Amino acid sequence: MDLQRAIVIGGGIGGLTAALALHRQGIPVTVHERARSLEPVGAGLALAPNALRALDLLDVGNRLRALAAPHPAVGVRNPAGRWLARTSTDAFEAHFGDPIAAVARADVTAALVDALPEGTVRTDSPATLVSPGGAEEPAVVRTADGEQSAALVVAADGIRSASRRLLFPHHPGPRYSGFTTWRTIVSPDGPPAAAGEIWGRGRQAGIVPLADGRIYLYFAALAPAGTHAADEHAELQRLFGGWCAPLPQLLARAEPDRVLRNDVWDLADPLPAYHHGRVALLGDAAHAMCPFQGQGACQAIEDAVVLASLLTPAADLASPLPAYSAARLPRTTAVVAASRRVGALVAVRSPAAALLRDTALALVGLLPTRTVLSRTNATFDWRPPALRTRA
Numbered sequence: 001m002d003l004q005r006a007i008v009i010g011g012g013i014g015g016l017t018a019a020l021a022l023h024r025q026g027i028p029v030t031v032h033e034r035a036r037s038l039e040p041v042g043a044g045l046a047l048a049p050n051a052l053r054a055l056d057l058l059d060v061g062n063r064l065r066a067l068a069a070p071h072p073a074v075g076v077r078n079p080a081g082r083w084l085a086r087t088s089t090d091a092f093e094a095h096f097g098d099p100i101a102a103v104a105r106a107d108v109t110a111a112l113v114d115a116l117p118e119g120t121v122r123t124d125s126p127a128t129l130v131s132p133g134g135a136e137e138p139a140v141v142r143t144a145d146g147e148q149s150a151a152l153v154v155a156a157d158g159i160r161s162a163s164r165r166l167l168f169p170h171h172p173g174p175r176y177s178g179f180t181t182w183r184t185i186v187s188p189d190g191p192p193a194a195a196g197e198i199w200g201r202g203r204q205a206g207i208v209p210l211a212d213g214r215i216y217l218y219f220a221a222l223a224p225a226g227t228h229a230a231d232e233h234a235e236l237q238r239l240f241g242g243w244c245a246p247l248p249q250l251l252a253r254a255e256p257d258r259v260l261r262n263d264v265w266d267l268a269d270p271l272p273a274y275h276h277g278r279v280a281l282l283g284d285a286a287h288a289m290c291p292f293q294g295q296g297a298c299q300a301i302e303d304a305v306v307l308a309s310l311l312t313p314a315a316d317l318a319s320p321l322p323a324y325s326a327a328r329l330p331r332t333t334a335v336v337a338a339s340r341r342v343g344a345l346v347a348v349r350s351p352a353a354a355l356l357r358d359t360a361l362a363l364v365g366l367l368p369t370r371t372v373l374s375r376t377n378a379t380f381d382w383r384p385p386a387l388r389t390r391a
Contacts, residue, residue, distance in 0.1 A: 006030075006152040006317065007141050009127045009163060011038055013045070013105070014283030014300030015156030016112035019120055020058050021308030022154075024387055027317070031120055032127035032143055038113065043105040043183050043260065044208055044216030049098035050382040051298035054305040057387055060111045068101035069211040071195045076361055079200045081244030084358050085365030086196070087372065095373045096380050100294075102195075102208040102216065104185065108297075129153060129163040132277030135318070139278040152317035153279045154307070156300070159265055161285035167276040174265035177290050177343060180227060182219040182236055183260045185210070186253040193246045199358070202349045204292075205240050205247055215250055220291070222347060225263050232259045266290050268340065270333045275321035280307055287332040292342035295335050295379065302382065303328055309385040335379060 006022050008015045011033025022029040047055070047064060055061040075086030093099045113121055125144055133139035138149035155163030159174050193215055198205045208216040221239055229235035233256035241248050267288045274286045283300030306327050310320035348354050364372060 005150045006154065007032065007127070007139075007148065007150040008154040008156060009129065009141065010156035010158060010283075010285070011035070011121055011123065012156060012158065012283065012300070013108055013112070013297045014304060015154065016109065016116070016121070017055075017058070017301045018154045018156060018282055018304035018307060020060075020112055020115050021304045021387065022152075022311070023116060023120070024058060025308050025311055026313040027152075027308075027311060029120060031116075031122065032125045032141070033121065033123050034126035036124045038109050038121070038123060039106055044185060044210060044218070045103055045105045045108055045297055046208065046294040047101040047103065047108070047301075048294065048298050049096040049100070049380045051301045052098045052101060053382070054301045054384040057305055057384055058112075058115065060115055063111050064103055064108060065099075065101050067103045067107050067211050068099065069192070069209040070099075071192065071209055073195070074100075075196045075365075077196060077198045077244060078358055079198055079243040083365075084199070084361040085372075087369060091369045092373060095370065102210060104210055104214075104216070129155060129166055129279060132167060132279045133318070134277050151278060152311070154282055154304075155279055155285050156282045157285050159267075159284040159288040161281065163279060164271070164281055164285050167279060167281070168271055171271060172269050173267070174288055175268045176225040177264040177266055177340070178222050178347060179220045179264040179290070179343065180223040180225075181262055181264055181291065182217075182232060183262075184217050184254045184258055186215050186217060186250050186255075187213065188215055188246070188250060188253055190246070190249070193250060198243055198247065199346060199361075200243070201351070201354045202347055203239060204346045205243060207247065207250065217250060217254070218291075220264070220346060222349070223263075228261065231256060232261050264290055264343075266336060266340065268336070270329065270336070273322075273325040274303075274328055275325050278318040278321075280321055280324055282307065286328070287336055289332075289336040290339040290343045292346060293335065293339045293379065295339065299332050299335055302384065303332075305384045305387070309387055312388055331382070338379070 006029040008031040131140040139153045202222040204220040206218040282303045
């Protein structure tokens with residue numbers, strides 16, 4: 001058996017980061033992505049300090065920092081426009097050593113792909129895990145070119161991961177969070193908008209300026225699973241068009257065919273492990289979470305660097321997988337739970353409960369900035385392990 005060959009199933013942010021991290025460790029790797037293109041539509045991404053530190057190990061962190069738009073503060077408002085809490089981005093960066101870099105998802109994808117050897121990523125190439133393998137046998141993946149064996153398979157095949165179902169058939173799988181979300185990127189005709197979120201009763205909107213002058217907008221609202229509107233842009237205007245400026249003006253600039261809608265499902269029940277045989281689960285396949293902390297992609301990036309840090313090309317790639325599970329399960333389980341707690345605050349619907357929530361946010365906003373930021377240390381102050389070798 002070839003003890004060096006790795007296959008990554010899924011060409012999202014987590015899968016691409018894993019491929020680059022494995023490549024930097026000197027491990028030959030191929031990525032199989034079922035989509036015909038890696039170009040995402042209408043999506044932005046917030047790279048928090050924990051993710052940027054991991055990307056620095058792969059020499060792409062500074063490229064992405066340079067693509068982020070600077071803005072003086074971020075915070076939370078109510079639909080009438082009153083700030084409930086606000087934090088200086090300078091104070092945030094001074095505390096954590098990095099900002100939250102908001103970039104287009106396509107830019108993150110491009111940075112990762114450009115750092116990989118040509119031919120590493122194969123699009124329009126669906127791949128399915130057939131066997132996880134074991135100590136004496138390789139894992140087997142079925143591709144369009146037939147079955148392929150590997151010493152390691154990184155299953156980054158998303159929240160509906162077929163790999164996870166094969167490895168843990170008795171796990172209940174993802175649960176519907178109660179929220180549906182929309183995303184789009186618009187080109188405003190005025191000055192940059194204030195960055196931050198707006199919280200209503202069972203609804204949320206986010207405004208994120210990008211470096212090229214565009215604005216990434218995201219929205220969440222309570223809705224039955226599987227609900228869709230004939231015109232999602234019109235639905236956004238119905239739900240959020242009466243909220244404070246500049247949200248109505250930005251919504252008017254949105255292109256209807258570039259509005260993405262997705263229900264939010266998460267893995268509220270932790271898996272028993274993130275590995276089985278020669279397979280490591282990564283990102284949403286392992287720990288899909290609600291988006292209310294902006295940590296989904298960040299945790300996948302962490303997964304990738306931690307996994308690669310445990311591997312060396314001269315050793316059996318499967319032997320460190322228990323250490324990978326041990327390193328990632330407690331942390332990601334905590335982040336999943338914290339994201340659900342924030343979602344529960346957004347989900348408040350009664351006027352009295354919303355007033356209580358908003359008052360609590362306003363009181364937190366009166367605390368010293370260092371005290372407020374210290375409450376997020378567990379998430380943002382994570383430090384990646386060093387990679388052992390460099391390609």
